[in-house]
Amino acid sequence: MMKSVELFAGAGGLAMGVALAGFDTLAVLEWDRWACDTMRENKNRGYPVVRDWPIWEGDVRSFDWTAIPEDIDLLAGGPPCQPFSMGGKHKAFGDQRDMFPTTVGVVRTLKPKAFIFENVKGLTRSSFANYYQYILLQLEFPEVIRRNGETWPDHLKRLQEEKTSGALHLNSLTYNVVPTLVNAADYGVPQKRERVFIVGLRADLGVEWSFPQPTHSFDSLLREQWVTGEYWDRHEIAAGERPEMPARLESRIRRLSSELLPSEEAPWRTVRDALRDIPDPRLPESRMYRNHRFQGGARAYPGHTGSPLDLPAKTLKAGDHGVPGGENMMVRDDGTVRYFTVRESARLQTFPDGYIFHGSWSETMRQLGNAVPVALGRTVAASVAARLAETQINRLMGEGVKKRA
Structure with missing residues (x-):
């Protein structure tokens, strides 16, 4: 079985998608206690897929990577998005929460055959154009390390020169990097969620890969x-x-x-599609669903109007102002609004009903707002797995031909 490691796992959406695509998870790293509690609770309950996860709570920079073998098949994760999000302070490299330099360092250490990293659409904004290129080039050439005292623009210039010269392509660790801006609704997720996926395959494998075609x-x-x-x-x-x-x-x-x-292509999945068989949280029968409790106080106002039932939901929000602001709510047939419950939000993120979220309503909604939809993670990881498996089969066949010769 192919092996994977998950960085910045959050509540486990991408990690679950990767596992469902057939990868054996060697480590799941996350620093947030509430998100780790969510994963641990499901692990302790013996929930399928996550019950064997080695969950490590702490800073990625403090993890002992000697416990993980080099040349694993996949490194995946969602580096913190606040430095690039529309609601953030837009500091990028100047933001201490920017974990892309750390992510590149892990790539350099583990030398995975492939990686999948997800981030917010804001990363592609024109104001971040140079830094976005800087991220991509670091991932392409992870062994071209930033020198002591070197500014990131100077490092970017040196990376550009290395790429133009072509000198590193044959002798160093390099990756073929494919960045893609994706709408999750185009892949069967009942939510209009635009995110950037940065996928890389190690250049020495000779693998060509492109993002899966939309299905909806x-x-x-x-x-x-x-x-x-x-x-x-x-x-x-x-x-x-x-x-x-x-x-x-x-x-x-x-x-x-x-x-x-x-x-x-199949039709986009709507809020009504996703929630058709789950009762209103104010009805007695709703108690059979975990995390399905009514949350009062929803109101609509300009800029916060909620999600119509007959379209994919708007992007679920996370952070201090997303949930109180009111966008994480549905607009019912009579025009009134109410907040999505945690369970309903989990369905919009394609988490299975048996997966339980730990914490208060606002805390669990933050976990969900930061999550990668499970179904989308599975689609991307399965596509990468197929190309890696094809490469391995071709290599084994080539070795067999040599032996017979």
């Missing part, structure tokens, strides 16, 4: 809702109870209705 689309959802009506039929919503067609989408819907063949 907005057009397919519009077709089911406004051309065939299959969406409303599936949810048993009678014709007279259905909302009006959005005027701003009429021309797009007319185009879809005139196309002879529907898209091969």
